[in-house]
Amino acid sequence: MSLDATLSQIDSDLPAALDRLMALLRIPSISTDPAYADKCQQAADWLVADLKSLGIAAETRETPGHPMVVGHVEGDGPHVLFYGHYDVQPVDPLTLWDRDPFDPQIEDTAKGKVIRGRGASDDKGQLMSFVEACRAWKSVHGTMPCRITFFFEGEEESGSPSLIPFLESNKDELKADLALICDTGLFESRVPSIITQLRGLLGEEITLTGPAKDLHSGMYGGAAANPITHLCRILGNLHDANGRIQVPHFYDDVPDLSDDIKEQWDALNFDHATFLGDVGLAKPAGEQNRSALEMIWSRPTAEVNGIIGGYTGDGFKTVLPSKVSAKVSFRLVGQQDPHKLREHFRDWVRAQLPEDVKADFHGHGASPASQMQTTHPAFEAARSVLVAEWGYDAAFTGCGGSIPVAGYFKKILGMDSMLVGWGKDDDQIHSPNEKYDVESFHKGIRSWARILDAIR
Amino acid sequence: MSLDATLSQIDSDLPAALDRLMALLRIPSISTDPAYADKCQQAADWLVADLKSLGIAAETRETPGHPMVVGHVEGDGPHVLFYGHYDVQPVDPLTLWDRDPFDPQIEDTAKGKVIRGRGASDDKGQLMSFVEACRAWKSVHGTMPCRITFFFEGEEESGSPSLIPFLESNKDELKADLALICDTGLFESRVPSIITQLRGLLGEEITLTGPAKDLHSGMYGGAAANPITHLCRILGNLHDANGRIQVPHFYDDVPDLSDDIKEQWDALNFDHATFLGDVGLAKPAGEQNRSALEMIWSRPTAEVNGIIGGYTGDGFKTVLPSKVSAKVSFRLVGQQDPHKLREHFRDWVRAQLPEDVKADFHGHGASPASQMQTTHPAFEAARSVLVAEWGYDAAFTGCGGSIPVAGYFKKILGMDSMLVGWGKDDDQIHSPNEKYDVESFHKGIRSWARILDAIR
Structure with a gap:
């Protein structure tokens, strides 16, 4: 059977695919709020039932938090693992939504039809774009294009606390030749984009303490060290006048961009003004x-x-504060080691403190950058087929955010990831009135069919 | 009659004087909380009745807020106005008080007997130290030592909103040869201290805005201006490495200390380590x-x-914030003009902003420093008599805080002020468990008798 038959099947089945997505969007699977735990379970159960309807051996798997969904189906050719997440962000402030976030609807807008609702773009719509491609393939071919493991998480929006232990406990079951991750978007809402590098993230919270208690700035002002002033001085020194970060050793393991990638990026003609x-x-x-x-x-x-410290209410209070704290994060690239950089940063802060101010530090996560192995044949295969769907050559791009799961797949399972997705810049993920274009969903399904056809 | 007779009368009447103070302390005259408006009226009425019992023509005077108390009594010699305030600070957090703040009690402590309760030191105990001195004088002499105007405010702890209009509307009535203000303390809790200079105060609130809304630091981090970083840089530049303020023209009108005052201050052997x-x-x-x-x-x-901006809750959020704001205050001395300095400060901030960050400013009050006319004979007269009461030579001192009423007396009524008071460093004014030493009250009454005797 030809790819065309699968694409036709996708086209004719689109209304039913949209109905299925709507059913999933109606389940308020907010992972960070314990009040919605049963809704997360319900979303996981819904996915298991849907996978089973495709003949996939699927089940929910308990974790200390929300369940994972794992499904396996045999097939010829390479073994791929597909990752998506079924949990969604909270919806507050609810007053800023134009409709109930969990009563999704297709809306006509000036830019075309959109699916409006929490999770439409992040990540239920993207997750289902892959499942629907598999459904169409199965319907046309009677089999799957290759051996596929489906792996859906329910804690992505709440820091993935169960992910690492689950990967470690299920290494053999989950390791595949390549992971496919659908949680990203089109470059400038148009150009299909295969992410080849993701920045890492290091989070630090600093608290400076000067006097043992808040003081009256009339009695003590001038003689007592003010921790806010000192924290401002230190954080004001974080960058030099050219925007370069001044923490010693910060750039030690930052690679220069390869000429090849630089050329691709220059060719994108990124419109930074817009x-x-x-x-x-x-x-x-x-x-x-x-x-x-x-x-x-x-x-x-x-x-x-x-940053917060001292009196921050209405009006004025001439307090000379005891404490101030700031949250500082670093996006990391190349081989930058978050644990080493944490120590360099702390040393750099401490070296700038006067005698009467002390610093306490609290770490908030540390993940290195990820660099994808674009030599894996799937990358060029995917790139070569996406132009037919979108009318633009696909680009190997970077991603400023941190999608830690790709790093964990590499570190724990020794498996490379290919990240590709159909989100648009105006999808308002994590915000009120989230949407996913029907075009993203429809062409996304067709794109996955093309990619599966190319890599099988 | 000799001064000794008045001092003896003060000693023998101390128990009754304490009872009267306790009665006043039992009235919860919290001026900032509208729920206590009738209690403020009650405190004012109590004072009017007490002044009338001394033969003083006293009455409450309405304002848009809490009433003023004004009383006049004739006498020979100079005309003095005595100022104190009958309102008190709020008491929260109530859980940190060891007793009901409005059920005052004399307590025995390791450092001697104290009067425990809200307002004991600030300012009811100090106010009554003057009234009791007048009572004793009247009891012994049958007349007052000189012509006295009593002027008690009920809004000092809530920014004195009615004070300026009241002074302006009643200039002729309130103008005297000298104002006596009892709202300060002993130097190092021992040395009687006559305040000869008070710092002024300029309050500014700055808000910096970078992006139009909070951004995701993964998507925008590196390319978008972060207003927190810029505010930190600017406020971190407020002082140079030697603690000197870097706003242009800031020191233009700052006088050097006179040799005379410098010698007096050196002689105090201030124990800055303690x-x-x-x-x-x-x-x-x-x-x-x-x-x-x-x-x-x-x-x-x-x-x-x-200072406050960005995400300040528990945990971490990689937001690149739209806004940050800080409250900044300046204590002023000499001839520094708060209005000119406000503009210098704003210009200095604006000059440091990059293209993509804008600043909004909100002023919070501006009062110049006050310099007392120590050439007025009352200053040396008071200084010469206080040593007999306290065992230490009285000192002409500065005060880091701002007591605006002295400036208003000068500006509106053309009247100099002499500030002297009996508070101690550990009185915990504005805090839980406020107290006033019985010694402060007793010697304070005796001190006023000595001062009145010296200046009449």
Whole structure:
């Protein structure tokens, strides 16, 4: 049977595929809120039933948190593992939604039809794009295109606490030749994008303490060390005037971009004016000798994510505060070691403290960057077929965010990952009025059929 | 009649004077909380009745807020106005009090007898120390020592919103030769202290805005301007490495200390190690070529009183925030003009902003420093008599805080003020378990009798 038959089947089955997605979207599987634990279980059960309807041996698997869904189906050719997550972000503030986030609907908009509802884009719509491709394939061929393991997580939006132990306990069962991950988007909402590098993440919380208690700034102001002033001085030194991070050894393991990748990225003609203009900005703020794409994809960052200290209510209070704290995160690239950098950062802070100010540190996660093995034949195979679906050559791109599961697959299972997805920049994931374009879903299903056809 | 007779009368009447103070302390006259408005009225009425019992023509006077108490009594010699305030600070957190803050009691402590209760030191005990001195004088002499205007405010702890209009509407009635203000303390809890300079205060709130909304630090980190980083950089530049404030023109109108005052302060042998050690600090933090007393009494300061921006809850969120704000206050000295400095500060901040970050400013009050006219004969007269009561030569000192009423008396009524008071460093004003030593009250009454005797 030809690929065309599968694509036709996908087209004709689209209304039913949308109905199935709607059913899954109606289950409020918010993983971070314990009140929704039974809804997470319900979403996992729904997926197991759906996989079973395709003849896949599927079951939910208990964890200390929400269940994993694991399914296996035999087939010829390579063994791939497909990963997606069925849990969703919380919906507050609910008042900013134009409709009930768990009563999804197809809406006509100026930009085309969209599926509106929490999880439509992140990640239920993306997850189902793969399942529907398998369904169409099975319907046309009677078999699956290759041996596939389905692996759906229910804690991605709440830090994946069960993921590492589950991978470690089920290494043999889950290891495949390649993982396919569908949790990313199209470049500039148009160009199919295969992620080849993901930044890592290091989180640190610093608390500086000066006086033992809050003081009156009239009585003590001038004589007593103010921890806010010192934290500002230190965090104000985090970057030099050219945007370069000043922590010693920070750039030790940061590679330069290969000429090959640099050429591909230059060819994307990234419109940083629109990218920044959409959020009220004009000028790329990072290292001044780098392109904007490098800044967000291949260069490390240091950001203050939050700061609080002293009196922050209405009006004014002339307090000289005892404490201040800040949350600082670093996006990591190349071979940067988050554990070493944590120590370098702490040493750098401590070295700048005056006698009367002490620092306490609290770590918040540390994951290295991931670099995909684009020499795996699936990467070129996927790239070569996606142009037919989207009308643009697919690009090997970076991703500024951190999708830790790819790193865990590599580290624990020794398995490479290929990340490809159909989200658009305006999907409002994690925000009110999340949506997924019907085009993303429909072409996404067709894209997976093309990729499976190419790599089998 | 001799002063001795008045002092003896004070000694023998102390139990009754304490009973009267207790009655006033039992009235919960919290000015900032509208729920206590009738209690403020009750405290004002209590004072009017007490003044009337001394033959003083007293009455409450309405304001848009809590009433003023004004009383007049004729006499020979100079005309003095005595100022105190009958309102008190809120008492929360109530759980940190060892007893009901409005059920005051005399307690025996290792350091002697104390009057425990809200307002004991700030300012009901201090206010009544003057009234009791007048009572004893009247009892012994049948007249008052001089012409006295009594002026008690009920909004001092809530920003004195009615004070300026009331002074302006009643200039002729309230103007005297000298104001006596009893709302300060003994130097190092021992040495009688006449305040000759008070720092002014300028409050500013800055809000920096970078992106139009909070961004995901994975998607935008590196390319988008982070307002927290920029506010930290700017506030971190507020002082140079020697503690000098870097805002241009900041020191233009800061006078050097006169040799006379410097000698007096040096003679106080201020124990900065204990002063700072009591709050967990060791090293005077201000301008490194100044003494600790200069830092808190005669040098201007810039302090960040509070800062907040981005994610400040539990755990971690990799947000790249849209906004951050800080409250910054300046203590002013000499002829520093708060309005000019506000503009210098804003210009200095704006000059450091990158293209993509904008600043909004909100002013929070601006009062210049006050310098007392110590050439007024009352200052030397008071200084010469206090040694007999306290065993230490009285000192002309500075005060790091801002007591705006003295400035208003000067500006609106053209009247100098002499600030003297009997509080101790451990009185815990504005805090749970506020107290006033019976010694402060008793010697305070005797001190006022001596001062009145000396200046009449």
